[in-house]
Amino acid sequence: xxxxxxxxxxxxxxxxxxxxxxxxxxxxxxxxxxxxxxxxxxxxxxxxxxxxxxxxxxxxxxxxxxxxxxxxxxxxxxxxxxxxxxxxxxxxxxxxxxxxxxxxxxxxxxxxxxxxxxxxxxxxxxxxxxxxxxxxxxxxxxxxxxxxxxxxxxxxxxxxxxxxxxxxxxxxxxxxxxxxxxxxxxxxxxxxxxxxxxxxxxxxxxxxxxxxxxxxxxxxxxxxxxxxxxxxxxxxxxxxxxxxxxxxxxxxxxxxxxxxxxxxxxxxxxxxxxxxxxxxxxxxxxxxxxxxxxxxxxxxxxxxxxxxxxxxxxxxxxxxxxxxxxxxxxxxxxxxxxxxxxxxxxxxxxxxxxxxxxxxxxxxxxxxxxxxxxxxxxxxxxxxxxxxxxxxxxxxxxxxxxxxxxxxxxxxxxxxxxxxxxxxxxxxxxxxxxxxxxxxxxxxxxxxxxxxxxxxxxxxxxxxxxxxxxxxxxxxxxxxxxxxxxxxxxxxxxxxxxxxxxxxxxxxxxxxxxxxxxxxxxxxxxxxxxxxxxxxxxxxxxxxxxxxxxxxxxxxxxxxxxxxxxxxxxxxxxxxxxxxxxxxxxxxxxxxxxxxxxxxxxxxxxxxxxxxxxxxxxxxxxxxxxxxxxxxxxxxxxxxxxxxxxxxxxxxxxxxxxxxxxxxxxxxxxxxxxxxxxxxxxxxxxxxxxxxxxxxxxxxxxxxxxxxxxxxxxxxxxxxxxxxxxxxxxxxxxxxxxxxxxxxxxxxxxxxxxxxxxxxxxxxxxxxxxxxxxxxxxxxxxxxxx
Numbered sequence: 001x002x003x004x005x006x007x008x009x010x011x012x013x014x015x016x017x018x019x020x021x022x023x024x025x026x027x028x029x030x031x032x033x034x035x036x037x038x039x040x041x042x043x044x045x046x047x048x049x050x051x052x053x054x055x056x057x058x059x060x061x062x063x064x065x066x067x068x069x070x071x072x073x074x075x076x077x078x079x080x081x082x083x084x085x086x087x088x089x090x091x092x093x094x095x096x097x098x099x100x101x102x103x104x105x106x107x108x109x110x111x112x113x114x115x116x117x118x119x120x121x122x123x124x125x126x127x128x129x130x131x132x133x134x135x136x137x138x139x140x141x142x143x144x145x146x147x148x149x150x151x152x153x154x155x156x157x158x159x160x161x162x163x164x165x166x167x168x169x170x171x172x173x174x175x176x177x178x179x180x181x182x183x184x185x186x187x188x189x190x191x192x193x194x195x196x197x198x199x200x201x202x203x204x205x206x207x208x209x210x211x212x213x214x215x216x217x218x219x220x221x222x223x224x225x226x227x228x229x230x231x232x233x234x235x236x237x238x239x240x241x242x243x244x245x246x247x248x249x250x251x252x253x254x255x256x257x258x259x260x261x262x263x264x265x266x267x268x269x270x271x272x273x274x275x276x277x278x279x280x281x282x283x284x285x286x287x288x289x290x291x292x293x294x295x296x297x298x299x300x301x302x303x304x305x306x307x308x309x310x311x312x313x314x315x316x317x318x319x320x321x322x323x324x325x326x327x328x329x330x331x332x333x334x335x336x337x338x339x340x341x342x343x344x345x346x347x348x349x350x351x352x353x354x355x356x357x358x359x360x361x362x363x364x365x366x367x368x369x370x371x372x373x374x375x376x377x378x379x380x381x382x383x384x385x386x387x388x389x390x391x392x393x394x395x396x397x398x399x400x401x402x403x404x405x406x407x408x409x410x411x412x413x414x415x416x417x418x419x420x421x422x423x424x425x426x427x428x429x430x431x432x433x434x435x436x437x438x439x440x441x442x443x444x445x446x447x448x449x450x451x452x453x454x455x456x457x458x459x460x461x462x463x464x465x466x467x468x469x470x471x472x473x474x475x476x477x478x479x480x481x482x483x484x485x486x487x488x489x490x491x492x493x494x495x496x497x498x499x500x501x502x503x504x505x506x507x508x509x510x511x512x513x514x515x516x517x518x519x520x521x522x523x524x525x526x527x528x529x530x531x532x533x534x535x536x537x538x539x540x541x542x543x544x545x546x547x548x549x550x551x552x553x554x555x556x557x558x559x560x561x562x563x564x565x566x567x568x569x570x571x572x573x574x575x576x577x578x579x580x581x582x583x584x585x586x587x588x589x590x591x592x593x594x595x596x597x598x599x600x601x602x603x604x605x606x607x608x609x610x611x612x613x614x615x616x617x618x619x620x621x622x623x624x625x626x627x628x629x630x631x632x633x634x635x636x637x638x639x640x641x642x643x644x645x646x647x648x649x650x651x652x653x654x655x656x657x658x659x660x661x662x663x664x665x666x667x668x669x670x671x672x673x674x675x676x677x678x679x680x681x682x683x684x685x686x687x688x689x690x691x692x693x694x695x696x697x698x699x700x701x702x703x704x705x706x707x708x709x710x711x712x713x714x715x716x717x718x719x720x721x722x723x724x725x726x727x728x729x730x731x732x733x734x735x736x737x738x739x740x741x742x743x744x745x746x747x748x749x750x751x752x753x754x755x756x757x758x759x760x761x762x763x764x765x766x767x768x769x770x771x772x773x774x775x776x777x778x779x780x781x782x783x784x785x786x
Contacts, residue, residue: 463498626640
């Protein structure tokens, strides 16, 4: 039945097409002229599904199906370059279009006019509300507010006043997850209308409680997304059950293999007599680190090595596998499933392991869009190249990596908000001729520690908004049956570089914020320690950073091997198009006359363009030399990482962040808000160049500019006091409400010590002697029994 196959887009297709039976729906699809973006998506999606079914469709639809299959999506996306994409989401929020929105107290509540932070708010040149509207429009503000308002009012989401046990955290995170899923604040139809809002929605929940948000995104986001992408209509019932509350997990990594997905050892052998796959795990080294699996999930997407009855191996394939009885949560016979225990962070996520003992699942449980086993037991695939088929089957991971960039940004946003508000409130020392102490934010050393991370946070925020939108648009094209062409490869490469760059920036920034808050920052009540622990897995899952980042350099080197001119065709998002001009780039030299030139974002982008081009050519020549010396491609690729390919990937990601930020700025109207953002972009660019300063001198970019390092350092020092003037207003623009910040050190009134006293005094047993006080007084256990 067609209706069964429509499950991935829910029930709203009935409203779009008038409901009815399969025949009437088919007639409406053939004749419908959709008006809304959602209806247009439904038409494309349903026509694609009907084209692969037995229903007779009109000749016109058949022609359209072929046109969709043949369309070169990369050419279409060229017309929607990163410049235009930035303009699309940014023009919504331009100051001239703000009107009465600035007066909306729901989105822009009055901030405290008294207290330690008031002087910094008064001295600011910017309007924090206008700056906030540089990142949001009314719809995104409303969605964000709806999430946070719901969390603040619902009793299940109240912050506990004591440290929860691991079991309590998991129990609470699971209940919260089901409540959020039941609310359906952001649906697939909402995603179709505004793909960029998916980023806003997910990050709003991450800011409140990351364990619940991770569980939700795995069970109700990643799992159905992978099925929609890789299924051929056989598992729609699973997605329907998922939409009604049954949640699931995604299982790729194993004890002995993580980032090396091809090395997975769980097998799936097809039994043609029974029409079933037999899953088997050889030992404990297989199948672990699966989120939601430890205690609660009922179904699992398992990646296993597929073998047909003739003994032929057909690589890693994805299967939907039931592992627990939904009525009892008891594991099925043949399945051993367990919990991995406590972790350094995200304690509410029940990571688990699974082992299969000759466990059988139906043939239809293979996600078969990239390859299938027919009823005769023969493996068939639309991909002739196994490597491309493998890449397509793991394509969903790009979305996870992009999401992780946003998660890291949320953690850094909260940490920098806490650290800067604390620094503006905390007073220590002062001039010799005065008894008044200075806020520690007035000291250059504190500014130098924190402002670069404020700049990183802002640049990463803009990049995530752009990348989330670009990826969402790509997903809609993919689900609509279009060939995503070059953009898919570029998204994979860029996400493989951006995830390490963003998560390492958060790692370093959160740690610096912790130290900048001194001993108070080490208290659990500061919440910075939790941010650090929760960000740590971002550096590991969805690809361990140091291994994952090699995917970016592999892509760049593979295109370079075909000739630099090919970069003009393979980079519709603009992350590598500039490399087509290598001949010009390689001759570029710096020509700065002062610190203002060193701080110019345009000049910094010129420098980073050169840096990526230089590192790419150096890496390529180094690898070619190693091959000439007799090393294999694998050995050469491994031996070119340190100082070459790894640095290339990092520079490629860092350069793209600044490139997107520059496009973002070009769409802002002139004014103090744009100037404040330009200073942050300049600080990010200067810091990036200084981290690579040795390569710039080594490659000759500063051959005519021997004082370049001094100019960059002075540019940074000149920026610090200017950034300080607006620093508190900047964090006011990006900070979530106090209920979400949930840190005595980072509240919007800056009354640090009052909030600390309240939190400490209200803690359970804070003023009581310990239950084991007798062991302190009597110490009978000290006496020897020997």
